[in-house]
Amino acid sequence: MSMELDVFVGNTTIMDMEVYQLWLDGLTVSDAVKVRMDEGALLECEANPEVLTSDTMDQFRTFQMCERLLHSPTKLGSQLLYQIPAQNQIILIERYYEFDSVFAREVLGKKLSKGTKKDLDDISCKTGITLKSCRRQFDNFKRVFKVVEELKGPLVENIQRHFLLSDTLARDYAAIVFFANSRFETGKRKLQYLSFQDFAFCAGQLISYWTIGAMDSMMEDMDVDLEKEFLNELKDLKVLVNDKDMMDQHKILVCAALRGKIKVYKLMEVNFKNLSRALINLASKLTHTKDVRDLFIDLVEKFIEPCRYDRWTVAEITLFLTHYTNAAHCLGTFRHQMIWDRYMGVIKSCILQMYHE
Structure with missing residues (x-):
C-alpha cells in the first residue's frame, strides 16, 4: 500500500x-x-x-x-x-522553567545539593511526577539559585533579566531561592497542610519588608539575607510583655476595640496575654539562626493552633491582629513604632495566609 x-x-x-x-x-x-x-x-x-x-x-x-x-x-x-x-x-x-507546586513543596527549604537530588526517586513516587521531570525541575531550581544568589539588586528582577521569565514565575523562583538560602523549616508534620503558594506568599512578604534590600536598595544580596540589625532591634519589643502596666494598657485598648465585634471575644480576653507573649517572644528570638529557621513552625504552634482550637475565623483573626497592631500606637511610653509596624505587618500577612479554617 x-x-x-x-x-x-x-x-x-x-x-x-x-x-x-x-x-x-x-x-x-x-x-x-x-x-x-x-x-x-x-x-x-x-x-x-x-x-x-x-x-x-x-x-x-x-x-x-x-x-x-x-x-x-x-x-x-x-x-x-x-x-x-x-x-x-x-x-x-x-x-521549560514552569514547575509543579507539589514538587516544589517537597524540596522547599532544602539545600539544593546532590544529597537532595538523591531523594528525587522517592519524591517522584510520592507525587506521581516522572523522575525525568523531577530532575529537570530540580536542576532549574539549582541553576537559578547559583546564578542569582550573589547578584546585587532585587531578586525578582535579577531572575527576570537572566532567565526571561514572567513576573509571576520569577516571584515563585525568588521564593525558592530565598528558602534555599535561609533554610526555613518546612518539613515538620504540623506544616504539611501548607502549600507551596502559602510559603511563596510568605517569602514575598519577608523579602519585601525584612531583608537588607527592603530598606537599602544599594546593598549586596539585598533580597536574599534578612537584615540582622532589624532582627536585633526586635528584642526591644519585649517591653510590651515585660512591662506589666504597658501590657495591661495594651489589652484594655484591644478589648475595647473588639468588644461586640467577634464571637470569640471572651476567649480572646482570657488568652490575650498568651497570644501577645507568643508574638513578642517570637520576635525577640529571631537573632538566632535556628529560631529564624523555625519561624513558620513557631507561628503555627504558638499562635495559629491555639486560635484554631478556639475556632477563630479568619475574619476574627484579621480584626484582632489589626487592632493589636494599631493599639500599640496609643501607648505613650512605647518608643519602637517603626520596628513594630515592620514586624507586625509581615507577621499579620503570614498568619492570615497560613491560617486555614
Whole structure:
C-alpha cells in the first residue's frame, strides 16, 4: 500500500507545543504517541501510527537539541542555529522553567545539593511526577539559585533579566531561592497542610519588608539575607510583655476595640496575654539562626493552633491582629513604632495566609 506525502522545506524550526509539554512531562516517545492518539491526533492529521511516531520522535529530538540553550535563555534569541519565532521562544522558556507546586513543596527549604537530588526517586513516587521531570525541575531550581544568589539588586528582577521569565514565575523562583538560602523549616508534620503558594506568599512578604534590600536598595544580596540589625532591634519589643502596666494598657485598648465585634471575644480576653507573649517572644528570638529557621513552625504552634482550637475565623483573626497592631500606637511610653509596624505587618500577612479554617 503506497502513501503520498507532501514535503516542504523552510528555515523556521517547527515545534508542536502540545508535544513539547509531553516532553517536559518526562514521557517516553511511545507514551507520548499513545497520549496523542487518545487525543485524536490521527484523525486530525489524517495520518497512521507510524507517521505519528516519526513526528513525535522528530519533535523530541528537536527539543533535546534546544535544551542546552534553554539553560541560558538569553542566548536563545541571539543564536542562529534554530530559527524560532520570538513568541515561540517566550513559550519555550516559560514552560521549560514552569514547575509543579507539589514538587516544589517537597524540596522547599532544602539545600539544593546532590544529597537532595538523591531523594528525587522517592519524591517522584510520592507525587506521581516522572523522575525525568523531577530532575529537570530540580536542576532549574539549582541553576537559578547559583546564578542569582550573589547578584546585587532585587531578586525578582535579577531572575527576570537572566532567565526571561514572567513576573509571576520569577516571584515563585525568588521564593525558592530565598528558602534555599535561609533554610526555613518546612518539613515538620504540623506544616504539611501548607502549600507551596502559602510559603511563596510568605517569602514575598519577608523579602519585601525584612531583608537588607527592603530598606537599602544599594546593598549586596539585598533580597536574599534578612537584615540582622532589624532582627536585633526586635528584642526591644519585649517591653510590651515585660512591662506589666504597658501590657495591661495594651489589652484594655484591644478589648475595647473588639468588644461586640467577634464571637470569640471572651476567649480572646482570657488568652490575650498568651497570644501577645507568643508574638513578642517570637520576635525577640529571631537573632538566632535556628529560631529564624523555625519561624513558620513557631507561628503555627504558638499562635495559629491555639486560635484554631478556639475556632477563630479568619475574619476574627484579621480584626484582632489589626487592632493589636494599631493599639500599640496609643501607648505613650512605647518608643519602637517603626520596628513594630515592620514586624507586625509581615507577621499579620503570614498568619492570615497560613491560617486555614
